[in-house]
Amino acid sequence: MDTKAGELVHKLAGEHGLALDEYEYLVDHLDEEVRAHLAALAREAREPIYGHDVFVRGLIEFSSYCKNDCLYCGIRASNTGCERYRLTPEQILSCADMGYELGFRTFVLQSGEDRHFTDELLCSIVRALKEAHPDCAVTLSVGERSYESYARLREAGADRYLLRHETANPEHYARLHPAGMSWEHRMQCLRDLRELGYAVGAGFMVGSPFQTPADLARDLAFIQEFQPEMCGIGPFVPHHATPFADEPAGTLEQTLGLLSIIRLIKPGILLPATTALGTIDPRGRELGMEAGANVVMPNLSPGDVRSKYLLYDNKTSTGDEAAESLRSLKRHLARAGYNVVTDRGDPRIS
Numbered sequence: 001m002d003t004k005a006g007e008l009v010h011k012l013a014g015e016h017g018l019a020l021d022e023y024e025y026l027v028d029h030l031d032e033e034v035r036a037h038l039a040a041l042a043r044e045a046r047e048p049i050y051g052h053d054v055f056v057r058g059l060i061e062f063s064s065y066c067k068n069d070c071l072y073c074g075i076r077a078s079n080t081g082c083e084r085y086r087l088t089p090e091q092i093l094s095c096a097d098m099g100y101e102l103g104f105r106t107f108v109l110q111s112g113e114d115r116h117f118t119d120e121l122l123c124s125i126v127r128a129l130k131e132a133h134p135d136c137a138v139t140l141s142v143g144e145r146s147y148e149s150y151a152r153l154r155e156a157g158a159d160r161y162l163l164r165h166e167t168a169n170p171e172h173y174a175r176l177h178p179a180g181m182s183w184e185h186r187m188q189c190l191r192d193l194r195e196l197g198y199a200v201g202a203g204f205m206v207g208s209p210f211q212t213p214a215d216l217a218r219d220l221a222f223i224q225e226f227q228p229e230m231c232g233i234g235p236f237v238p239h240h241a242t243p244f245a246d247e248p249a250g251t252l253e254q255t256l257g258l259l260s261i262i263r264l265i266k267p268g269i270l271l272p273a274t275t276a277l278g279t280i281d282p283r284g285r286e287l288g289m290e291a292g293a294n295v296v297m298p299n300l301s302p303g304d305v306r307s308k309y310l311l312y313d314n315k316t317s318t319g320d321e322a323a324e325s326l327r328s329l330k331r332h333l334a335r336a337g338y339n340v341v342t343d344r345g346d347p348r349i350s
């Protein structure tokens with residue numbers, strides 16, 4: 001193993017942080033041996049906090065309408081070939097009821113930035129969900145909104161919020177997003193969410209166009225500094241109807257190495273093995289766990305709309321009923337030595 005990379009791995013495991021240039025060196029030297037070493041230490045760091053438990057969150061993708069035009073995204077506004085859908089509040093709540101029956105105690109309500117879902121409407125959905133299932137946590141993943149909007153949703157009962165920062169480098173951000181979107185605003189949203197008492201999830205794509213090891217180093221330094229409660233990372237996967245259609249996908253290997261690094265930065269972090277990881281490799285989720293992840297988010301959306309929420313090509317969507325997909329997830333993870341926990345409980349987030 002590269003001696004300096006080996007030393008940095010040990011330093012990271014001991015101190016839970018590195019300098020920017022050290023992260024860059026490590027990202028640049030993620031060969032098989034370094035990754036195996038990182039993964040072993042990541043599992044060791046996870047063990048005393050979470051044991052072999054893997055948390056499941058029920059994902060409800062409730063609208064594929066979006067006013068934004070992120071260059072990498074299959075449901076961007078300018079993709080006119082994309083078949084759009086929007087679930088009614090009743091449909092959203094019935095997905096949650098069905099998930100509750102299966103044992104899910106955390107629901108992630110995710111959508112594009114859809115103007116149809118005003119504060120009033122979204123708050124009423126969150127309130128109804130919390131009234132029906134007071135023992136559940138509600139996570140929102142509905143993009144950038146105003147401080148006041150986040151405050152209303154929090155007041156209505158939302159507990160957690162996922163908003164990927166996408167890249168910690170403003171110039172890189174500007175190459176992935178249209179002119180109307182700003183890195184500064186994205187970061188402000190994350191700070192607002194934190195101030196309002198949400199458990200906050202940040203995150204980024206691995207291997208996105210123009211990304212360099214220096215950019216990834218900045219992402220890791222940002223995670224170290226911001227200390228999000230959750231961090232969603234997954235490989236960039238191109239979508240055929242976007243300007244990045246011909247760009248290469250991010251790799252499984254680099255994503256796994258970065259998952260381990262993030263586990264070592266914050267041993268108690270909630271770290272999903274994302275759908276994108278499962279998309280680029282059939283064993284992606286299990287390998288994610290081996291690298292230090294501890295969350296999976298099975299899809300509870302109705303089967304007929306799942307194939308329409310296509311952020312990227314070939315997105316894994318079994319079409320199985322939620323009950324069957326939970327059973328098969330449990331089977332696969334049990335084989336890999338993990339215990340699927342459906343309740344909301346996790347030691348770091350109430």
Ligand code: SF4
Pocket residue numbers: 066067068069070073074075076077111112113143
């Ligand atoms: S990444 Fe999110 S905000 Fe951007 S176009 Fe896609 S759904 Fe909309």
